[in-house]
Amino acid sequence: AQSVSQHNHHVILSEAASLELGCNYSYGGTVNLFWYVQYPGQHLQLLLKYFSGDPLVKGIKGFEAEFIKSKFSFNLRKPSVQWSDTAEYFCAVIASGGYQKVTFGTGTKLQVIP
Amino acid sequence: KAGVTQTPRYLIKTRGQQVTLSCSPISGHRSVSWYQQTPGQGLQFLFEYFSETQRNKGNFPGRFSGRQFSNSRSEMNVSTLELGDSALYLCASSPALSGRAEETQYFGPGTRLLVL
Numbered sequence: 001a002q003s004v005s006q007h008n009h010h011v012i013l014s015e016a017a018s019l020e021l022g023c024n025y026s027y028g029g030t031v032n033l034f035w036y037v038q039y040p041g042q043h044l045q046l047l048l049k050y051f052s053g054d055p056l057v058k059g060i061k062g063f064e065a066e067f068i069k070s071k072f073s074f075n076l077r078k079p080s081v082q083w084s085d086t087a088e089y090f091c092a093v094i095a096s097g098g099y100q101k102v103t104f105g106t107g108t109k110l111q112v113i114p
Numbered sequence: 115k116a117g118v119t120q121t122p123r124y125l126i127k128t129r130g131q132q133v134t135l136s137c138s139p140i141s142g143h144r145s146v147s148w149y150q151q152t153p154g155q156g157l158q159f160l161f162e163y164f165s166e167t168q169r170n171k172g173n174f175p176g177r178f179s180g181r182q183f184s185n186s187r188s189e190m191n192v193s194t195l196e197l198g199d200s201a202l203y204l205c206a207s208s209p210a211l212s213g214r215a216e217e218t219q220y221f222g223p224g225t226r227l228l229v230l
Contacts (some may be wrong), residue, residue, distance in 0.1 A: 034218070044157075044204065044221040045115070090157065101170040102147065103217060106156035 002027035004093050006105035013081050014113050021076040023065075023091030023109050033074040033091040034102075035065055044090070052072065053097070061085070086112045115140055116220035120205050126228045139186050139207030146188040147219065148180060151202040157220045160203075163188055164210055190217040192227075202228045 013019060018045040025031060035047040037044045048059025055067040065076045074091060119138045127133050139146050148160040159172040163182035180190040184205070192199055203226075208221035 036221075043223050044206075046218050048219075049218060101159050101162055101172070103159065104149070104157040106154070 001006065001096055002031065002093050002103050004091050004103050004105040006089075006108050008108045009106070010109045010111070012111045012113065015083055017078050017112075019076070019078040019081045019085070019110070021089055021091075021110070021114045023076065023105060025072050025074065025091075025093040025103075027072075027095055030096045031034055031093050032096045033065075033067060034094075035059065035063070035074070036090045036092060036104075037074050037087050038090070038107075039087045047076070047089070081110070081112050083112045083114045086110060115142075117207055118207050118220055120203075120222040120225050121162075122225060123223065124228075125227050126230060127195050128230050129195055129197060131195050132191065133195060133227060134194075135190045135203055135205075137188045137190070137205030137222060138189070138213075139208075140207075140220055143207035143209050143220070144186055145210035146182055146186060146208045147208075148188070148190050149204040149206065151204055151224070152200075157204065160190065195224045195230050197228045200227060202226050 005024045006021050027040045033050045036044045038044045047055050047063050050057045050067045058064045062079050067074050088107045088109045090107045092102050094102045121136045132218045138188040147162040149157040161168050161180050162170040166182045177193045184187045204224045205222045208219045215228050
């Protein structure tokens with residue numbers, strides 16, 4: 001069974017700082033990877049996803065993530081955060097090619113200080 | 115297209131009672147998954163339904179059950195409620211065009227359940 005680790009539980013940054021949130025997964029086969037975001041009081045929504053191809057994927061609002069297969073990682077990055085990026089971020093993984101369940105990490109709360 | 119809707123949005127129950135939560139997926143979506151979200155635990159997978167069949171189940175006790183109807187709408191039931199069941203229950207749907215649940219999941223607003 002797959003598992004997902006998000007090591008940073010709470011991150012505080014000043015506006016314009018660069019962001020990198022770690023995500024590591026455990027699974028021996030091919031996976032599809034996602035980052036979801038939950039803004040305060042809003043639904044969980046997709047930020048970006050990786051299914052195949054270019055391991056550097058770009059999502060909404062200037063976010064990007066890089067899939068490094070050898071490190072089982074899918075870290076989320078943004079060069080310059082804004083106050084409006086304050087939210088909780090969830091990494092998720094699903095084994096591809098079958099009827100598997102999606103496994104989410106425990107989430108990282110990002111607080112951006114103006 | 116309307117998004118995923120969940121009813122009710124808020125619910126207060128007492129220990130020992132049972133509760134039924136409802137989820138209407140996006141039109142055309144065939145896969146519906148349920149999650150329990152609590153602080154510190156993140157999202158924990160409850161179960162996933164596709165074509166009225168439960169395909170996957172998480173590690174929750176048998177008090178948690180669900181079903182899916184022919185129109186893809188889904189219900190989740192929790193019997194004999196415990197204080198620890200207080201959580202935000204999220205429903206997510208995906209197209210599952212190929213029958214697989216690999217596509218993006220679209221989440222509803224959730225039902226916040228408080229057990230007293």
